[in-house]
Amino acid sequence: xxxxxxxxxxxxxxxxxxxxxxxxxxxxxxxxxxxxxxxxxxxxxxxxxxxxxxxxxxxxxxxxxxxxxxxxxxxxxxxxxxxxxxxxxxxxxxxxxxxxxxxxxxxxxxxxxxxxxxxxxxxxxxxxxxxxxxxxxxxxxxxxxxxxxxxxxxxxxxxxxxxxxxxxxxxxxxxxxxxxxxxxxxxxxxxxxxxxxxxxxxxxxxxxxxxxxxxxxxxxxxxxxxxxxxxxxxxxxxxxxxxxxxxxxxxxxxxxxxxxxxxxxxxxxxxxxxxxxxxxxxxxxxxxxxxxxxxxx
Numbered sequence: 496x497x498x499x500x501x502x503x504x505x506x507x508x509x510x511x512x513x514x515x516x517x518x519x520x521x522x523x524x525x526x527x528x529x530x531x532x533x534x535x536x537x538x539x540x541x542x543x544x545x546x547x548x549x550x551x552x553x554x555x556x557x558x559x560x561x562x563x564x565x566x567x568x569x570x571x572x573x574x575x576x577x578x579x580x581x582x583x584x585x586x587x588x589x590x591x592x593x594x595x596x597x598x599x600x601x602x603x604x605x606x607x608x609x610x611x612x613x614x615x616x617x618x619x620x621x622x623x624x625x626x627x628x629x630x631x632x633x634x635x636x637x638x639x640x641x642x643x644x645x646x647x648x649x650x651x652x653x654x655x656x657x658x659x660x661x662x663x664x665x666x667x668x669x670x671x672x673x674x675x676x677x678x679x680x681x682x683x684x685x686x687x688x689x690x691x692x693x694x695x696x697x698x699x700x701x702x703x704x705x706x707x708x709x710x711x712x713x714x715x716x717x718x719x720x721x722x723x724x725x726x727x728x729x730x731x732x733x734x735x736x737x738x739x740x741x742x743x744x745x746x747x748x749x750x751x752x753x754x755x756x757x758x759x760x761x762x763x764x765x766x767x768x769x770x771x772x773x774x775x776x777x778x779x780x781x782x783x784x785x786x787x788x789x790x791x792x
Contacts, residue, residue, distance in 0.1 A: 502667035504584030512560025519650035530694035613666035
């Protein structure tokens with residue numbers, strides 16, 4: 496294949512919360528880059544995942560799920576998704592087949608279809624629905640975004656994901672690779688440290704706590720010659736009652752969150768990790784410009 500035939504470009508993963516954008520990114524990369532939980536709005540930041548294959552380099556941009564924003568944090572999350580869509584070479588609209596197609600889905604689809612960017616539609620979670628149920632769903636999507644390719648997939652099992660990549664490749668611009676072949680992201684390691692702590696926080700707490708918490712990395716230090724990274728982090732919550740929930744009886748829940756996060760981070764970094772966690776109360780941090788900026792949100 497000649498250099499002129501090589502394609503490369505940015506592909507924005509767009510859709511409602513919990514449609515499987517992060518799961519798809521991890522499936523394509525063959526490793527866990529984006530955290531995944533059953534809770535909506537797990538992804539808060541733009542996350543770049545780079546997949547280099549013969550003839551193409553895909554620069555996938557995982558984005559927060561589009562939703563009705565109730566505070567400044569939600570507004571910023573929506574803005575990240577919208578800006579990623581506007582900047583992308585290809586927009587990949589992801590729909591949850593199991594959840595059927597809601598009016599909110601169709602609103603997103605109509606807005607994307609009205610844009611100038613090439614667009615591909617992925618109908619995800621086909622491992623959870625019968626084939627006959629897919630036909631009317633795909634027909635509705637075809638009517639919402641006429642002329643676009645629709646590919647049914649399972650991001651969880653990998654079914655049809657290679658077909659999806661082949662379809663996306665057709666819309667990428669002809670270009671040499673934009674990143675080295677072994678690159679997988681442009682995000683710093685301390686970002687993934689905060690995300691892996693937050694993932695365990697989301698999995699270990701319930702009700703309002705997951706949506707009113709954040710993780711700030713206060714220190715991230717590599718100990719040369721010791722195969723060790725020392726991480727100090729603060730878990731921010733909005734109320735004292737939430738602090739008590741996160742800490743748990745005699746510190747049990749915080750200890751479990753720390754243990755699980757340390758294990759995940761050590762696997763990700765390939766070194767030993769020492770993790771020191773603290774819980775701090777910052778009322779309505781999610782409405783403060785400065786606090787969100789410091790958190791990279």
